[in-house]
Amino acid sequence: MMQESATETISNSSMNQNGMSTLSSQLDAGSRDGRSSGDTSGEVSTVELLHLQQQQALQAARQLLLQQQTSGLKSPKGNDKQRTLQVPVSVAMMTPQVITPQQMQQILQQQVLSPQQLQALLQQQQAVMLQQQQLAAQQIVFQQQLLQMQQIQQQQHLMNLQRQGLITIQPGQPSLSVQSLPQGLSPAEIQQLWKEVTGVHNVEDSVLKHGGLDLSTNNTTSTTSTTTSKASPPISHHSLVNGQASILTTRRDSSSHEETGATHPLYGHGVCKWPGCESICEDFGQFLKHLNNEHALDDRSTAQCRVQMQVVQQLEIQLSKERERLQAMMTHLHMRPSDPKPCPKPLNLVSSVTMSKNISETSPQSLPQTPTTPTTPVTPVTQGPSVITPASLHSVGPIRRRHSDKYNIPISSEIAPNYEFYKNADVRPPFTYATLIRQAIIESSDRQLTLNEIYNWFTRTFAYFRRNAATWKNAVRHNLSLHKCFVRVENVKGAVWTVDEIEYQKRRSQKITGYVPTLVKNIPTSLGYGAALNASLQAALAESSLPLLSNPSLINTTSSGLLQATHEDLNGSLDHLDSNGNTSPGCSPQQHIHPIHVKEEPMNAEEDECPMSLVTTANHSPEIEEDRDIEEEPSSEDVE
DNA sequence: GATTCCCTAAACAGAA
DNA sequence: ATTCTGTTTAGGGAAT
Numbered sequence A: 001m002m003q004e005s006a007t008e009t010i011s012n013s014s015m016n017q018n019g020m021s022t023l024s025s026q027l028d029a030g031s032r033d034g035r036s037s038g039d040t041s042g043e044v045s046t047v048e049l050l051h052l053q054q055q056q057a058l059q060a061a062r063q064l065l066l067q068q069q070t071s072g073l074k075s076p077k078g079n080d081k082q083r084t085l086q087v088p089v090s091v092a093m094m095t096p097q098v099i100t101p102q103q104m105q106q107i108l109q110q111q112v113l114s115p116q117q118l119q120a121l122l123q124q125q126q127a128v129m130l131q132q133q134q135l136a137a138q139q140i141v142f143q144q145q146l147l148q149m150q151q152i153q154q155q156q157h158l159m160n161l162q163r164q165g166l167i168t169i170q171p172g173q174p175s176l177s178v179q180s181l182p183q184g185l186s187p188a189e190i191q192q193l194w195k196e197v198t199g200v201h202n203v204e205d206s207v208l209k210h211g212g213l214d215l216s217t218n219n220t221t222s223t224t225s226t227t228t229s230k231a232s233p234p235i236s237h238h239s240l241v242n243g244q245a246s247i248l249t250t251r252r253d254s255s256s257h258e259e260t261g262a263t264h265p266l267y268g269h270g271v272c273k274w275p276g277c278e279s280i281c282e283d284f285g286q287f288l289k290h291l292n293n294e295h296a297l298d299d300r301s302t303a304q305c306r307v308q309m310q311v312v313q314q315l316e317i318q319l320s321k322e323r324e325r326l327q328a329m330m331t332h333l334h335m336r337p338s339d340p341k342p343c344p345k346p347l348n349l350v351s352s353v354t355m356s357k358n359i360s361e362t363s364p365q366s367l368p369q370t371p372t373t374p375t376t377p378v379t380p381v382t383q384g385p386s387v388i389t390p391a392s393l394h395s396v397g398p399i400r401r402r403h404s405d406k407y408n409i410p411i412s413s414e415i416a417p418n419y420e421f422y423k424n425a426d427v428r429p430p431f432t433y434a435t436l437i438r439q440a441i442i443e444s445s446d447r448q449l450t451l452n453e454i455y456n457w458f459t460r461t462f463a464y465f466r467r468n469a470a471t472w473k474n475a476v477r478h479n480l481s482l483h484k485c486f487v488r489v490e491n492v493k494g495a496v497w498t499v500d501e502i503e504y505q506k507r508r509s510q511k512i513t514g515y516v517p518t519l520v521k522n523i524p525t526s527l528g529y530g531a532a533l534n535a536s537l538q539a540a541l542a543e544s545s546l547p548l549l550s551n552p553s554l555i556n557t558t559s560s561g562l563l564q565a566t567h568e569d570l571n572g573s574l575d576h577l578d579s580n581g582n583t584s585p586g587c588s589p590q591q592h593i594h595p596i597h598v599k600e601e602p603m604n605a606e607e608d609e610c611p612m613s614l615v616t617t618a619n620h621s622p623e624i625e626e627d628r629d630i631e632e633e634p635s636s637e638d639v640e
Numbered sequence B: 001g002a003t004t005c006c007c008t009a010a011a012c013a014g015a016a
Numbered sequence C: 001a002t003t004c005t006g007t008t009t010a011g012g013g014a015a016t
Helices: A002-018 A020-036 A042-071 A080-098 A101-109 A115-164 A187-198 A203-209 A220-231 A234-241 A247-260 A284-294 A299-334 A352-362 A390-394 A411-424 A433-443 A451-461 A469-482 A501-511 A535-548 A560-583 A589-593 A609-615 A621-627
Strands: A486-491 A494-499
Touching (some): A433 A486, A451 A469
């Protein structure tokens, strides 16, 4: 996916040299890329693009008319069937003289113009238009132009077929003329032509397809081929004929078949999908007829088009905002290198080396977009162009310091936004085995898991652990045995593993030595998930603060995020204490013997885990409530 | 350079 | 006998 996108971008670049015929490729590819990537342009002016696009189409039509009127170009072959179809088309083409591009632009630019106002305005235009309908004679002229376009289209289509081996054309064979074409354009193709020429046929479609429209192209032929090519995939093969970017072939082909297969964005299930229409059309031909008759370029259609345009625009704005939010989230959660700057030096947590490694491992860039997409894993998430593939990510070998562990970043908050990513992408999670094991355990309903259940959690949560089972399972067992924080408890159904959070926190606290925290907080519960404090700082402070939680004198009110991280870390322990106090009395006696409850106000401690729970274990959410009880046992003797 | 942390590999034993 | 589970040791890489 990512590679494809990248390659395509490259291909497009190279195709730029290929003249107008490659514009369609740029258009399609550009729109796809634009939508899947940063979409910096989408927010800029979708409407403007449409304006320009429509202007372009209108101007092109005009120029075509002028050209033909002056040159007296005649249609190579009159086609009755096509002629009948041309009527509405020609009418539509005449409208540029009725509604000038400037006027059209005005209409379109008036974002605040109400449909009623627009309607009134267009009615005026209509009056003028009626006067000029007598110019219908020019329809024939334009029809000729259409035929020329058809020729180009069909020739390119044939070239496409030739390339596919469906048709064999000897090298010396002269290019096909329209007369020699096996058959005329299908109604769908003609419709496409009309659609493209009018430029307002389907705004949504236009918005999508024209995301990368090069509006700088003004000459008639360029415009014509551009619009035609983007509508009719065969054109893109014209560029292929020129020896360009074969990578686009497949995609184009598929779309080509779709479009020529009597499918239409405005037609489905026997119903015209024009906004507010829903007229029943027996077949595609009838639909086309209906489309030409009922949805020609008139005031009503224009108004509807504009409405649809706004709908699309709103959606794009929304998408843009959501994407921005996602980016911010990822930046916040992954791009530690830029964040830790303000991090208190005493923490001594910043390691450029580690960070860079972490970046390579978990930076948003590496996130597939949605691995779902691979999804990118899902994520679905449409991801911007990424140069880091999952393969390259895990190929870096064993990661010593999992940044989340190192910085005590809540694993949930780390995984949550990338859950689908880790679930689908073969990328090693940036956590130590101990951290993961703990997470698996505390996520469980009763805070205890058998070894096999831990295995399952690993494979279920991370695609990476679906392979090399022997290695990581051994590591899991090794960690369970090695770390005191993991306590084996004999259960009715066998041995289960629990987490001794005191030990766990103790161990982690030891990682941060020589730091006398001056900032420890009183945890404001109201602080939200989106607290601004960067996670690493939060985590560091949180961890550092653990021993001090019981000492009110050392507790200062600071930022929210801090508590968040603290909560997360504490949650596990507290949860563990709470739940296991009953379920597994035998484990880790000390934690139950003297649980010093540092009673903070009930915290929304699970903000970090909520996202995770939403996508992972359904049974996790219900526990959030009990998780909020913070019972930390931060007595100094335990910490040290 | 020493220490620590983490990972990986492997040997081994006991239980299922 | 095989597999699973659990423990332990060893060594290497990376960070501190």
